[in-house]
Amino acid sequence: MLKFALRRLVLALLVALTVMTLSFALTRVSGDLAISIAGASATEQDVALIRHAYGLDRPLAVQFLDWVGRAAVGDFGESYFFKARVSDLILERMPITLTLGLTGLAIALVVSIPLGVLAAVRENSWIDRLVQLFAMIGQAMPSFWLGLILMITLGLNLGWLPISGTGSWQHYVMPGIVLAFSAIPALTRLTRSGMIQALGSDYIRTARAKGLSRLSILGKHALRNAAIPVVSIAAVQLGFMLGGSIVIETVFALHGVGFLAWESISKNDFPVVQAVVLVLALIYIALTMAADLLNGLLDPRLRAQ
Amino acid sequence: MRKAGLILGGIIIGIVLVCAVFAPWIMPQDPFAQDLDNRLAVPFWMEGTKPGYWLGTDGIGRDYLSRLIYGARISLLIGLLTVVTSGAIGITLGVVGGFFGGRVDDAVLFAITCRLAIPVVLVALAVVGLLGSSLTLVILVLGLLLWDRFAVVARSTTMQVRNLDYVAAAWAAGCSTPRILLAEVLPNIASHLAVVATLEMALAILLEATLSFLGLGVPPPLPSWGLMIAEGKDYMFFSPWVIFIPGVALFVLVIGINLLGDGLRDLLGTGDTR
Numbered sequence: 132m133l134k135f136a137l138r139r140l141v142l143a144l145l146v147a148l149t150v151m152t153l154s155f156a157l158t159r160v161s162g163d164l165a166i167s168i169a170g171a172s173a174t175e176q177d178v179a180l181i182r183h184a185y186g187l188d189r190p191l192a193v194q195f196l197d198w199v200g201r202a203a204v205g206d207f208g209e210s211y212f213f214k215a216r217v218s219d220l221i222l223e224r225m226p227i228t229l230t231l232g233l234t235g236l237a238i239a240l241v242v243s244i245p246l247g248v249l250a251a252v253r254e255n256s257w258i259d260r261l262v263q264l265f266a267m268i269g270q271a272m273p274s275f276w277l278g279l280i281l282m283i284t285l286g287l288n289l290g291w292l293p294i295s296g297t298g299s300w301q302h303y304v305m306p307g308i309v310l311a312f313s314a315i316p317a318l319t320r321l322t323r324s325g326m327i328q329a330l331g332s333d334y335i336r337t338a339r340a341k342g343l344s345r346l347s348i349l350g351k352h353a354l355r356n357a358a359i360p361v362v363s364i365a366a367v368q369l370g371f372m373l374g375g376s377i378v379i380e381t382v383f384a385l386h387g388v389g390f391l392a393w394e395s396i397s398k399n400d401f402p403v404v405q406a407v408v409l410v411l412a413l414i415y416i417a418l419t420m421a422a423d424l425l426n427g428l429l430d431p432r433l434r435a436q
Numbered sequence: 437m438r439k440a441g442l443i444l445g446g447i448i449i450g451i452v453l454v455c456a457v458f459a460p461w462i463m464p465q466d467p468f469a470q471d472l473d474n475r476l477a478v479p480f481w482m483e484g485t486k487p488g489y490w491l492g493t494d495g496i497g498r499d500y501l502s503r504l505i506y507g508a509r510i511s512l513l514i515g516l517l518t519v520v521t522s523g524a525i526g527i528t529l530g531v532v533g534g535f536f537g538g539r540v541d542d543a544v545l546f547a548i549t550c551r552l553a554i555p556v557v558l559v560a561l562a563v564v565g566l567l568g569s570s571l572t573l574v575i576l577v578l579g580l581l582l583w584d585r586f587a588v589v590a591r592s593t594t595m596q597v598r599n600l601d602y603v604a605a606a607w608a609a610g611c612s613t614p615r616i617l618l619a620e621v622l623p624n625i626a627s628h629l630a631v632v633a634t635l636e637m638a639l640a641i642l643l644e645a646t647l648s649f650l651g652l653g654v655p656p657p658l659p660s661w662g663l664m665i666a667e668g669k670d671y672m673f674f675s676p677w678v679i680f681i682p683g684v685a686l687f688v689l690v691i692g693i694n695l696l697g698d699g700l701r702d703l704l705g706t707g708d709t710r
Contacts, residue, residue: 142549149550157562267698271690273642275649276665276683283676374555378646392558393650396565404562412553419552 135427143420150412151202155195157408158401198405207406212398217406221388227297228380228387232373234303235310240365243315247322248354254327262323266316274375278309278382295384306383313375314368321364325357332356359429363422370415442699448692455508463502464488467659471497479677491681494664495671500678503659504685510660511641511689514575518640519633521579526586527629531617533587534594544591551584557646564652574653578640589632593625600624627704634697638690645686661686 173181182188186197201208207217250262285305286294292305329335330353338348377389384390388407395403455462465488477486477493479500485492491500533544560577567573597603598621606616645662647653654660656667661682668678 142546145546146550146553149546150553153550153554154559157559158566267691267694271638271642271687271694273645273649273662273665273683273686273690275646275662276679276686279665279669279672279679280683283672287673375557377555377558377561378650381650389558393561396562396652399566404565408555408558408562411555411558415553415555 132427136424139420139423139427143416146416147413150416151199151409152195154405154408154412155198158405159191202406202409207409208402210395210400210403212395212400213403217402220391220403221406221410224386224388224391227385228373228376228389230303231306231310231376231379231385231387232369234307235372235376236314236365236369238307238311239314239318239368242311243318244322244361247319248326248349250319250323251326251330251357252349259323262319266319269312269319270316272312274309274313275378275382277312278305278379281305281309282383297385302383302385306379306385309382310372310376310379314365314372317364317368318361322357322361325360326353329353329356359426363426366418366422366425367415370411370418373414374411439699441695442703445692445695445697445699448688449696452508452512452689452692455505456512459505459509463499463505464490465499465502467498467502467506468657469498473497476671476675476678478675479681482677492677494667494678498659500681503664504661504682507659507661507664507682507685508689510571510654510658511644511686514571514578514644514654515637515641515693517575518578518582518644519637521575522581522583522636522640523586523629523633525580526583527590527622529583530587530590530592531594531621531625534591535598535617535621537595541591544587548584548587551581554581556581557643560643560647561650561652564647569652569655571654571658574644574647578643582636582640582643585632585636586629589628590625593628594621597621597624627700630704631697631701634693634700638693638697641686641693642690 186194189197198208205218207221209215210217210220213220246262246265250259253259281292282294282305285292293299293302294305296302335348335353338352343352373388376387377392379385380387380389381393388410392404392407394400395407471493474486474489474493474497475495477489477497478484479492480490489499489501491504493499494503529544529547533541560574560581563577564573603616603620606620611619644653644660645665648660648662649666651666654663656663664682665679668675668682672679
């Protein structure tokens with residue numbers, strides 16, 4: 132297990148380094164940073180001054196190593212626009228994004244696990260078809276559009292929930308529902324197929340033969356086995372959701388990390404954009420690593436690979 | 437039931453395709469012509485419609501039906517070209533990794549892992565934000581980002597095919613490696629890849645709409661459906677149909693592509709490729 136964990140850790144570090152290189156390259160292939168910072172009305176002298184002030188006149192390799200070295204200890208430099216430390220900006224807004232992501236995941240699990248189980252128990256019935264139809268609808272729904280529709284119906288017409296902002300827990304319900312929709316299709320299908328597989332296995336037949344109650348068979352035996360892949364995919368989905376929350380934060384004016392990234396992109400604030408891409412990628416890498424380790428712990432066969 | 441899905445999906449895509457191809461002849465009005473005296477005219481199911489404007493007009497008086505029809509062009513164009521780009525990258529990587537195995541496969545797997553760690557929407561927004569929005573750039577960025585599922589499926593199916601008898605026979609007959617890959621492996625994994633292509637096309641269309649909605653996708657005045665929703669956002673509380681119509685169009689097109697993909701999967705018996 133230790134060897135498996137170590138190998139997984141090395142892989143995670145290599146992926147992190149590659150993503151760092153890519154996110155650095157991203158901001159450098161796209162033209163002269165100094166000109167974008169200085170703005171359209173700047174003279175050549177201004178541009179040269181800014182280039183020097185931000186260290187953009189140094190060789191690329193030096194700039195890259197400098198950035199990696201600082202980023203490794205959590206220093207992402209200073210924001211051009213907010214005139215504040217990037218790490219402070221991200222830390223300040225991370226709770227909102229994490230709250231949103233976890234709310235979304237919780238809603239997604241509460242919806243998709245019962246639906247998946249129901250569909251599996253009644254495989255090929257109309258309930259099963261209905262659940263699959265629901266998953267397909269969820270997959271086809273543009274999230275920003277669903278957000279706007281909910282704002283009009285639940286927010287304006289019915290007045291049940293606040294339309295935007297972050298004042299209370301109610302503010303997270305609508306964005307949470309919208310975010311959950313991005314994970315529900317995959318989680319429902321996975322629960323369904325896992326349960327179908329589990330229900331057809333020998334240990335369930337044994338449990339039936341022993342005369343155990345239906346509820347005990349479903350809950351204690353089948354679901355527990357079907358849950359292993361669901362837990363690991365849920366971790367991966369949380370990573371995707373945090374990355375995708377930029378859309379929902381923008382729609383609902385939630386001032387989280389996604390909103391920060393969107394503001395920074397429109398203001399050419401590169402240190403912030405670079406840092407947010409990196410932080411979200413690192414969270415994803417950590418989550419998938421945790422999921423893999425958990426799987427390795429639960430299923431010894433996976434460690435051999 | 438599944439057959440019905442396939443047929444329904446085919447009909448939806450057929451209608452959108454006809455709209456896209458014959459847009460200049462079908463559009464009742466000029467989709468770019470503004471008419472400030474005729475702003476936010478209501479669609480046909482409401483009272484007080486203007487004749488000739490079936491789906492009403494937008495905030496600056498452009499005919500909504502014409503913009504919707506022209507928008508079908510943009511969605512389908514982005515969907516198709518993105519799938520071609522991402523398919524070329526993903527299938528090449530996947531087939532090469534799956535066929536040769538060993539170190540090559542490790543490298544391919546590593547590339548897939550790295551790609552999955554990159555937040556797609558954020559990076560696409562950043563690139564478009566830095567380089568300026570254009571149709572070509574959106575296609576290029578999405579194509580360069582959405583190849584992961586192609587690679588995963590091409591890799592696993594190539595691994596299954598690689599050890600089958602007809603590949604061994606081709607080796608024995610003295611065929612070159614490129615010939616085996618192109619003439620023996622690729623045709624035999626094509627049905628799996630077709631299913632992936634539908635999924636990716638649906639995803640690309642949704643992502644383009646998302647980017648355009650956030651103002652960093654297809655530039656105005658092009659009537660991308662996502663952009664139409666963004667432009668309608670200011671009026672949505674008083675005239676909800678402004679965001680309702682393009683949203684439904686988007687949703688129906690994506691459902692149609694997904695239905696077609698599901699139907700194809702069952703028809704070709706390719707099992708679960710999600």
